[in-house]
Amino acid sequence: ILNVEQSPQSLHVQEGDSTNFTCSFPSSNFYALHWYRWETAKSPEALFVMTLNGDEKKKGRISATLNTKEGYSYLYIKGSQPEDSATYLCACSNDYKLSFGAGTTVTVRA
Amino acid sequence: DADVTQTPRNRITKTGKRIMLECSQTKGHDRMYWYRQDPGLGLRLIYYSFDVKDINKGEISDGYSVSRQAQAKFSLSLESAIPNQTALYFCATSDGGAETQYFGPGTRLLVL
Numbered sequence: 001i002l003n004v005e006q007s008p009q010s011l012h013v014q015e016g017d018s019t020n021f022t023c024s025f026p027s028s029n030f031y032a033l034h035w036y037r038w039e040t041a042k043s044p045e046a047l048f049v050m051t052l053n054g055d056e057k058k059k060g061r062i063s064a065t066l067n068t069k070e071g072y073s074y075l076y077i078k079g080s081q082p083e084d085s086a087t088y089l090c091a092c093s094n095d096y097k098l099s100f101g102a103g104t105t106v107t108v109r110a
Numbered sequence: 111d112a113d114v115t116q117t118p119r120n121r122i123t124k125t126g127k128r129i130m131l132e133c134s135q136t137k138g139h140d141r142m143y144w145y146r147q148d149p150g151l152g153l154r155l156i157y158y159s160f161d162v163k164d165i166n167k168g169e170i171s172d173g174y175s176v177s178r179q180a181q182a183k184f185s186l187s188l189e190s191a192i193p194n195q196t197a198l199y200f201c202a203t204s205d206g207g208a209e210t211q212y213f214g215p216g217t218r219l220l221v222l
Binding site for chain 2: 001004009032034042043044045046049089091093096097098099100101102103
């Protein structure tokens with residue numbers, strides 16, 4: 001089981017503002033880094049999978065970067081909207097299993 | 111129709127009772143997983159199965175058992191439920207590769 005940490009635990013964003021938050025993971029034996037979006041009362045849904053150092057992924061207003069050498073990933077939300085309110089989970093895969101962080105809960109205020 | 115389903119969605123039981131949570135998938139994936147989620151903690155792996163004949167313990171398997179009845183079905187049992195097993199339980203599937211997992215809707219379990 002890998003130690004995956006996310007910060008902050010929660011944040012509040014005004015509608016229209018941009019924000020970002022961090023996932024830290026062990027840089028040794030790295031295989032892949034996953035981001036999931038989990039809305040209340042729904043299933044976690046995959047956003048991105050990144051494997052290479054320097055990878056950048058984008059889906060709409062959400063993007064992510066990966067630094068495997070120093071063991072961190074950032075997730076960015078540009079121009080936050082109320083529908084972006086969710087818990088964002090990161091997970092590190094190793095030996096075909098995922099180790100999850102505790103998540104960052106984003107609340108977008110209209 | 112949902113690709114990964116879980117039954118029941120909510121369950122209240124008493125300490126000492128045996129309870130089974132069921133998971134079915136139509137994605138055709140070989141790999142299936144059971145997680146529990148507690149407030150302030152990440153998803154923690156209970157058991158996982160890479161095919162019908164392969165069952166493996168995860169991070170927190172004590173007090174739980176599983177059965178892989180078919181490629182599409184993976185059940186989690188609590189042999190004698192205790193209050194600290196109150197949690198949200200998720201089933202997930204994957205097809206290997208980069209290991210993206212697809213989650214069911216969750217089962218909310220309360221043990222009194």
